[in-house]
Amino acid sequence: MSPIQAVKLTCEYQSNPIGIGTPHPRFGWQMRTEERDAKQSAYRILVAENESSFALPVWDSGKVESDDSIQVVYGGAPLKPRARYFYKVKIWDGACRASEWSETGYxxxxLFSTDEWKAKWITPKEDELDKHAEPAFLLRKRFVLKDKPVSARVYSTAAGIYELEINGRQVTEDLFAPGWTSYHSRIQYQTYDVTSLLRTEGNCIGILLGDGWYRSGMGNAQRNFRYGDRRAALLQLHIRYADGTEEIVATDESWKAATGAIRYSTILHGETYDARLEQEDWSTFSYDDSLWLATEACELPMNVLVAQENESARVTETLKPIAAWVTPAGERVLDMGQNMVGRIRMTLDVPEGTEIVLSHAEVLDGEGNFYVDNLRSAKQTVRYIAKGRPGESYAPHFTFMGFRYVKVEGFPLGAEGLPLEAFVGEVIHTDMEPTGSFECSDERVNQLQRNIRWGQRGNFLDLPTDCPQRDERLGWTGDAQVFISTALFNYHGASFFAKWLHDLREEQMPDGGVPMVVPDVERSGVSAGWGDAAVICPWTVYQYYGDKRLLAEQYASMRKWVEYIRAQGDQEYLWNSGFHCGDWLALDAMPGSYVGATPLPFIATAYYAYSARILRDAAKVLDRKEDYIRYEALHRNVVHAFRREFVTEAGIVAYPTQTAYVLALAFDLLEEPMRPRVAKDLHELIVDNGYHLTTGFIGTPYLCTALSNHGYHATAVRLLLQDSYPGWLYSVSQGATTIWEHWDGIKPDGTFWSENMNSFNHYAYGAIGDWLYRKVAGLGMDETVPAYKRVRIEPLFGLESMSYARATFQSPYGEIESAWSLLDNNEMKVEVRIPPNATAEVVLRGAFLEEAREGGKRLHEGNGIHSIKATEKGIVLSIGSGRYEFSYPIGRTLKIPYSYDTRLDDALSTEAATAILKRELPQIFHIVDIIRTASFKQIVEFPLTQVSRERMDSVLEQLNSL
Structure with missing residues (x-):
């Protein structure tokens, strides 16, 4: 067997997808080998119409001398619509050894054009069934096949949301199809293989049709019929026989309609289900539909139809309640143990007509009672009327709830109260593949990481929403852009964000403005930091997956947004006009305001520069030379204008807020000599505030990264580890299982921040995850090379609490791992895994060449290590793929009492101090950071590598003499 192999084949990010809408699909694969330093040198792809015809392929790429193994575009003859193709891959390594052919994928x-649709949009005939009727519609069609089919595919969608049955069986586990898009411009359709469900003797298709996002009142304004006032369905079944002939069954006026058990169902308010009204076997051929009503065609557009782009929403996990009790107010409540999004499934054995009501809430009030005030007008209520049969089971169809607690009314009680075994929580979200993990020695931080992931799961249900429980559940652009990097680390989100960004492009205004909500049911206006999602999100997807196609598809939108900014304000290079959300919910806001103290023109201009820079970089990637020159000049001019307006010649930022310093550092808006001063000012603001933050939605995501990148990692770690308000661990200390919207959503005394706007599942502040993965665990990327083709491993060892940290990430090339642990003998161990066909730069902070080892050997003896360089930081290595275990002593510990520190901090800001450190302690890479960020009110410990006590005393005396 060959020592290398092409595995995990994908087409359009999926394994064996059906229903892809592009005639030019992209392929990817991973290289499997046990050898270190493995690289692909060439590949060959064959695509054929069946598994036995690779000898006569529709495309043979030939042997391509390239290390490309992702985003490889099909280059053969035009593909047919509604056709299955098979493909396989052969690769060569750096020694020109060839693999065997991979396993075959397909x-x-x-459908590639509107002309291929033969179906009509249908709905119940208006004079027979009121188009505004609340009950869900049932639509059905009987048909007989002429023979046993060899294949059958359904292409279906709805103005509303739908479930599909054939011959009494559910076609799919997908939920909430066709998903929420900008329906006026784009409605997705789904493709299902239904071959095994068809029979020769007689068949029936059934469609269950609800309001969904299309007709429900959505958003703060509760606008009903935002997209249309009639539910409708569209379906086309293509049947292929062994003799090559085809038959089509499609929606038209011959279908019949009725209503059934779902009497009411909306996204925000819940569902009412009367099981006594179930039309049993309604989707079977033998069912008598003679009393059913007629349908009619309705005028809905066909040119908005697009093949489904993202993964479907599904039940991804089930949770059992951990407890049930009676509250002080006398309510019977279930505790699911986790703030989740989805639904409760009940299994019942109760008398006919028994009405059970489930109400859903995230938290209890200070007295332990069921609390729903933060839901505002959203009811999140399910009503079920039993049919009286043993073992009947029910979960709502067309709604979802955000909740941890469930109030149960009407359930017949036994001696033990509510039977826990009768209830199961079904967790629902877009079924994305998990890709990232993080853990460390501090269990509080591990809970924070779990909260971040649960927050993403709850809010990534077809689009990135701001909250999954109250009367909002909207795709806020600002939340999405600050969280996208964390999101893409946790889960594979290329298709998820591509779909949403296509909607953003459609919602963009003629002048280039981007609404704050996508899809924009709110008429939400434009704001800096929110509209910038148009630029930041496609660029981040490109960084994670190397997706040039999405970047090209969104490029015009990116450009329009930057030109929109240019047209604002009274100066071309400043954005100093218009409405902005600013540093939303920052703690330095004026009383009664949600907007933080950092001035709006400061934030807007900072984002102007940031988006211009990204657009410049995108133009370079896409080889748009004139645009690159144009936006390089624009970025440079905006940065200069920012400095003139907001930074003094001495390097003092005009507005002393944490967010102002953070944005100036994070977006590279300062001249190099000014950065240490601003970083020090940021550090001091944090220290003076008792190591607490004051930042909001704009400043928080970049706060710890700005500190770590500019020499204050210890400050960032201490900031993270605060479990008092405000900080990430405060909510953890209060028992949170998701990320809160407000730092003090629940106050220490049990009261609430607000009733008006207080979500307990709001992922934006979970953006701290990006810093945990990149800085604490040290798993990052070389941002000049996309898709983790060039990994950067540089753990920054925390000074408090943590003795180890580990992160893993399933990159397009395979699994990456970065882990470090401080052993009892003061030895540092750093474990690294780099996938084949990728390389890495590894920085071993504080290591010395003569003492560092890899797998017990000296570094220069290690296989796969390309280069070794000693620096002030430590050792910098360039390595190839494989597993590595580095170890080195980090030295003894020196205790510095308070008396040393009276003038030390000021001294360290001088060039003289820097000169002393470089001369006396060139090997102590982190000494400045450690002394700067030490708490001067207690004894401070920090590691030294091979420095005697006498030598250190001498250095400190020199520093204190300055």
Whole structure:
């Protein structure tokens, strides 16, 4: 067997997809080998119409001398619509050894043009069934096949949301299809293989049709019929026989309609289900539909139809309640143990007509009672009327709730109260593949990481929402852009964000303005930091996956946004006009305001520079030379204008807020000599505030990264580890299982920040995850090379609490791992895993060449290590793929009492101090950071590498003499 192999084949990010809408699909694979330093040198792809015809392929790439193994675009003859193709891959390594052919994968195309649709949009005939009727519609069609089919595919969608049955069986586990898009411009359709469900003797298709996002009142304004006032369905079934002939069954006026058990169902308010009204076997051929009503065609556009782009929403996990009790107010409540998004499934054995009501809430009030005030007008209520049969089971169809607690009314009680075994929580979200993990020695931080992931799961249900419980659940652009990097680390979100960004592009205004909500049911206006999602999000997807196609698709939108900014304000290079959300919910806001103290023009201009820089970089990637020159000049001019307006010649930022310093550092808006001063000012603001933050939605995501990148990692770690308000661990200390919207959503005395706007599942502040992965665990990327083709491993060892940290990430090339642990003998161990066909730079902070080892050997003896360089930081290595275990002593510990520190901090800001340190202690890479960030009110410990006590005393005396 060959020592290398092409594995994990993907087409359009999926394994064996059906229903892809592009005639030019992209392929990817991973290289498997046990050898270190493995690289692909060439590949060959074959695509054929069936598994036995690779000898006559529709595309043979030939042997391509390249290390490309992702985003490889099909280059053969035009593909047919509604056709399955098979493909396989052979690769060569750096020694020109060839692999065997990979296992065969396949993909299947969908419909490529509107002309291929033969179906009509249908709905119940208006004079027979009120188009505004609350009950869900049932639509059905009987048909007979002429023979046993060899294949059958359904292409279906709805103005509303739908479930599909054939011959009494559910076609799919997908939920809430076709998903929420900008329906006026784009409605997704789904493709399903239904071959195994069809029979020769007689068949029936059934469609269950609800309001969904299309007709429900959505958003703060509760606008009903935002997209249309009639539910409708569209379906086309293509049946292929062994003789090559085809038959189509499609929605038209011959279908019949009725209502059934779902009497009411909306996204925000819940569902009412009367099981006594179930139309049993309604989707079977033998069911008598003679009393059903007629349908009619309705005028809905066909040119908005697009093949489904993202993964479907599904039940991804089930949770059992951990407790049930009676509250002080006399309510019977279930505790699911986790703030989750989804639904409760009940299994019942109760008398006919028994009405059970489930109400859903995230938290209890200070007295332990069921609390729903923060839901505002959203009811989140399910009503079920039993049919009286043993073992009947029910979960709502067309709604979802955000909750941890469930109030149960009407359930017949036994001696033990509510039977826990009758209830199961079904967790629902877009079924993205988990890709990232993080853990460390501090269990509080591990809980924070779990909260970040649960917050993402709850809010990534078809689009990135701000909250999954109250009367909002909208795709806020600002939340999405600050969290996207963390999101893409946790889960594979390329398709998820591509779909949403296509909607953003459609919602963009003619002048280039980007609404704060996508899809924009709110008429939400434009704001800096929110509209910048148009630029930041496609660029971040490109960084994670090397997706040039999405970057090209969104490029015009990115450009329009930057030109929109240019047209604002009374100066071309400043954005100093218009409405902005600013540093939303920052703690330095004026009383009664949600907007932080950092001036709006400061934030707007900072984002102007940041988006111009990203647009410049995108133009370079896409080889748009004139645009690159144009936006390089624009970025430079905006940065200069920012400095003139907001930074003094001495390097003092005009507005002394944490967010102002953070943005100036994070967006590279300062001249190099000014950065240490501003970083020190930021550090001092944190220290003076008792190591607490005051930042909001804009400043918080970049806060710890700005500190770590500019020499204050210890400050960032201490800031993270505060479990008092305000900080990330405060909510953890209060028992949170998701990320809160407000730092003090629940106050220490049990009261609430607010009733008006207080979500307990609001992922934006979970953006701290990006810093945990990159800085604490040290797993990052070389941002000049996308998709983790060039990994950067540089753990920054925390000074408090943590003795180890570990992160893993399933990159397009395979799994990456970065882990460090401080052993009892003061030895540092750093474990690294780099996948084949990728390389890495590894920085071993504080290591010395003569003492560092890899796998017990000296570094120069290690296989796969390309270069070794000693620096002031430590050792910098360039390595190839494989597993590595580095170890080195980090030295003894020196205790510095308070008396040393009277003038030390001021001294360290001088060039003289820097000169002393470089001369006396060139090997102590982190000494400045450690002394700067030490708490001067207690004894401070920090590691030294091979420095005697006498030598250190001498250095400190020199520093104190300055």
């Amino acid at each position: 993909f299947e195309t969908a």
